[in-house]
Amino acid sequence: MNKVWHKGLPFSPEVAPYLRHMALVDEHREALLRLQGVWDSLALLGQMSGTATDIAQTRTAFQNLTTTLLDSLARRLRSHALERMAGKARVAIDILVRNLFERTADVGFLAVDGPLCTHAALDPADAGHAASRAALQARFAAYTAKYSVYDDVIVLSPRGEVLARRDDRHAITHCDEPWIAEALASDAPYFERHGATALLGGRQALIYARALRDAQGVIGLLCLSFRLDDEMAAVFRQLLAGANERAVICLLDERRNVLQSSDAWQVPPGARLPLNGERITFAGRDYLCATASASGYEGYMGPPGWQACVLTPLEWAFDVDENGAGDELHRLGASLDTRQLFDVELQGIPLEARRIQRNLSRTLWNGKLRSHGNAGQGGAGFATTLLNEVQRTGGQLRQVFEQAIAQLQSSALAAVFDGALFQARLAIDIMDRNLYERANDCRWWALDVRLQRALAAQGGPRAQASAAEAQQVLQHINGLYTVYSLLLVFDTQGRVVAVSDPAQARHVGRVLTAAWVGAALGLRDPERHVVSRHEASPLYETPGAVQGETHRPTYVYATSLQHEGQVVGGIALVFDGAPQFSAMLRDALPDETGAAAALFVARDGRLVASSDARWPAGTPAPLPATLLSGLAAGGTLRTELEIGGMVYAAGVAMSQGYREYRAGQAESAEDVAAVLLMPLGPRLSGGSGQADAGFVPPPAQATAESLDIAAFSVGGAWLGLPAGQLVEAVEQPRLTALPNAPRALVGMLQHEGRMLPVLDLGQALYGRTTATPDAPVIICHHSQGQGLAVRVDELGPVFSIPTAQALPSPGGRARLVRGADTASHRMLTLLHADDLWAHIGLGHDLQRTATVALPAP
CATH class of the missing domain: 1.20.120 (Four Helix Bundle (Hemerythrin (Met), subunit A))
Known part of the structure; x- marks a missing residue:
């Protein structure tokens, strides 16, 4: 290159x-x-x-x-x-697309709302039109109280007249913009449009629309205005939470125009970015750039061409966080x-x-x-x-x-x-946002007058026909909201009246006895709901299993159905937890590794979901029991965990809810945390066999009789030989193996025309072979001139001492030399080359002497 x-x-x-x-x-x-x-x-x-x-x-x-x-x-x-930047961009666009997917379903549900369609079909000249309009505005207020992601709900006539709206501060009474005619003519499940509109005072807006129809044809247009500014501000806040974060995140349309920006002073909305690689120049400043398109959710890819872009000024892009690379990580x-x-x-x-x-x-x-x-x-x-x-x-x-x-x-x-x-925070944020929708869905659908009337009719002559109508409504809703395995309504006795899935009609007539049923029937406030524990439910069975054989764990969301001020039953939503949680965790896993694992874990240690087949939902999580006990809502921690012999980097993030969902709730065993496990590697076994610190020779002294010593380490101890008995250290010699030789004799090497035996001194003295492939080999010679090669761990200093400082060792010729570091009493054992020959089969008396004289470290 x-x-x-x-x-x-x-x-x-x-x-x-x-x-x-x-x-x-x-x-x-x-x-x-x-x-x-x-x-x-x-x-x-x-x-x-x-x-x-x-x-x-x-x-x-x-x-x-x-x-x-x-x-x-x-x-x-x-x-x-x-x-890092690409990860933020991917999260930004994917979180938005997940949110917008729910909006495509909302407009489909609300477009068949009875009172809404009745009002749209009413002639504006009718005497009851004003009262109907006021009632519908109150109904819109009830809907948006549960879904604060909308800032307006508008109903238009086929001619563009404003028939009713949630926010009546706008004075406009008619709008004939071309997109309205296009939306009225569309047969698609939803119509999606972003841009400036007179309906909202000329500001930019993301609108989801659908034509309203009755037996005679199109009677109007429903428009839901999504709080895009508010949503993206929350996403930007989450992704740029670091104290030293210098990046700018932008939402771009298909022409690379900036729709939303985390820093309008650097990159203002409306600007066009010159995306032509990982480095761009904008407004005279150089940036490192990363972009990401949507991964898609349930087949929905978001508005065409939208993508997220992360820009970091080059002067800040490569800063290293010193706090993250300290002694502990080393x-x-x-x-x-x-x-x-x-x-x-x-x-x-x-x-x-x-x-x-x-x-x-x-x-x-x-x-x-x-x-x-x-x-x-x-x-x-x-x-x-x-x-x-x-x-x-x-x-x-x-x-x-x-x-x-x-x-x-x-x-x-x-x-x-x-x-x-970061990925753990992403996972729990995805979960909180998803379950926010579930908590709202049950309360929103409880406002459907068709379901209310069907439950009120139970026990009367129209009970069967009303139940059939309720089934059609539930089936239509479940077709829009595919994250549920089953929707059902039940009467005040807990008896199932209708279900959304004809294949599960066996549940009709069953009396539900779970604790959440009574809790839901006891609700009088339409803003409240209940949710089951995450546990196995007879309403959520493994596909293909024998009936009742395998009940899977999931959440069931429920609230009461009220008619004319009286509770007439309840509605329950069985969350399709297995694939939905799997998709959430899959979205949270980093792309670059297939070895990472993501978990949703209840505070009491039960697994809600896992991306790893070793740890199925409903079983205890492979985590310390106290890991989540002290973590507050929204709290995070990073730690290392050892599981099955592998050390993981663990990121943990406790749920804090989203918007109104779970806001202010007390700590509970049902609280869920996301845990992201990234493998680092197994622990290294034992020590390296090297000396724990260098041997420092005693200070040189002028003396008539001195001894030159060459030091080396073996098995963690410092040893030495008289320099006069050594020839040199050689570089990675090629060894010739010797069959049936003692373990310490690891082969022969050629040196200056002679074949010399090679003694592994670690094996000979301490029974531990030197494992380093490039371990030093030193050449020494016997008093009779015979050569010997000795493999050691490390080479040390070569120094001189007065001969008198070499202290005798009991039982042999080995002597002890005290180093300069007297505080630690570091000692060097001075060997004699003749004694080393004992370890390759010469002189058994010398071998015994040497073994006694050379103490283990």
Whole structure:
């Protein structure tokens, strides 16, 4: 791939336009280039002095890794920003479309309302027209009291005359705009129109209309005016709730004109956006841009061409939330196997950094061995000083890499946790909005005079005919509102009078005994309703099951039916919970992973719904019992949960209702929370087998008799050998296996023309094999000149101490050396190369001595 150069480094073309806005990339770039400048000076000094010539290769490796790291960081910043914005855009348009789907059904229901149609058919010259108009306005007020999503309900004559309306502040009496004739002529279930209209004072409005008909034909037009401004303001508030949120969300029509904007000062309604990719310029300002079209709901896609657009000013688009990438996330990342979470390149960066550092450690270790071997030569002191400075600079480079990698990983983890919480909020918002409609539907349909008369007629001569009429009404309603598996009406004894589904006519005549039945019949206020617990219901059976065999859990919404001031029965709505909750959770799941799980959980721990077949509805949720107990309405939390050996990022959001729905209700065991689980990975088992901290040699002292020691770690302990017994550390040697060899003898390697046995010192001393594939191998020699290769975990310092400071160890030749960190009593065990031969089958007496002399850490 062709690269684009920026400030001396190559980057992928897709991130090049954004680099000057990526402060995090510049911060790490400057630190790395500054240290590499120091490295260049050290390499030059090494070449001039004839020492440390190998560090040039390490410098090249670090430079290549710098390029990979910074490019990966830039691409991840870009992708995270776009993913976050695209998620907001998708949520904005999908929430709106779900809402508007209900409006397409409302206009179909209300268009067959008896009093409304009667008034539309009445001659305006009729003496009772004024009284009928006043009664209809009161009826509209009753409807909109339950559905506050409408700001007006209007009835027009076929000639465009205003026959009645909810909001009579508008003086207009007639409207002949072309869309009215088009709506009157339409046979579609609804007519949808957005634009300015004189009916509403010339303002922009989203109207759902349907022709009113009787036996003679079209008698009028019903228009429902949706509160689009109010609805989008609520959506924008929810999606831009973060304290540092700088994005602007817009609703666009098919011509990319802005219909609604979260910030009219930046992007005003009426403007046309030049959408031509992920980066646009508008009003002299550069933005990162993401758009989304509707996913659709129940086959409805919303007004044609509408989409949501999220714009973030480029100067803010790539800011990193420092609060989300702290020590806690760093510790979590270090404790998990995150291979499923991070891409191959990101996984490879720390491995490559570790490989480079191992090679550097080997180079420096060998250099210090040589310098200690030439202690009598004048340049040894300079060489040691130079090597120490190289080691210090290499350590600083490694630290910058580790910080950058840790920040990358922590930021990625933070994005997962933020995403889980965002999607949980989305899920519970979808649920609240959906159940708001259910609570309103039962109260709205209870106003239908045909159902009221049918229940009032029970026990009289027209009981059977009235029940048949009620069935037709329910069947018509259920055809419009497909989210219910069954609608039914029942009399004051709880006996089912009519149902919406002829295939479930077996319920007719059944006396309902559930607690919600009596509660509904006891209601006198038409603004109130009742809802069942989420539990298995005989009214909601598994399709295809033997009758009564499988009752599924769901909600039943109900209220009383009143006629002439008296309760004559009730209406109940059986929510089709299984597919509807499944659709809600599916909409809340992120697109990029199929492993995430979404749950609706009651406060008492019962599962209302689950996207994961492992946890079916009605069973206990796989969550701690106390997780939801203290969460207030609208409260959220993010946490980590371990389920079945997998650690998940969990976002939890408790229901807070929507508009009037559940407003001010007391805390209950029936409260529902959404839980979004995103897998992070399994826990890493045990420790790494590396020393818990570096061994710090004691301060150098001038003495006549000194001992040079080369240190290394094995199994978490610090060990060493006299430098004079060591030849060098070698780079990832190829081993030849030996059949039937002791476990500690892992093979043979070729070194300077000889085949040497390779001893895994961790296995030999502590029974723990060194698992790192690129673990260092050091070459030492027996007192008789025989060579031996020893595999260790890490290389340590090469240093000198007075011989007297090497304390004898009981039972053998091993000695103990106290480090400079006396507060922690860190010790190094000084071995002898001859003792190592005991572990490959030579000298059983030496083997026993060595085993006693080398204590486990």
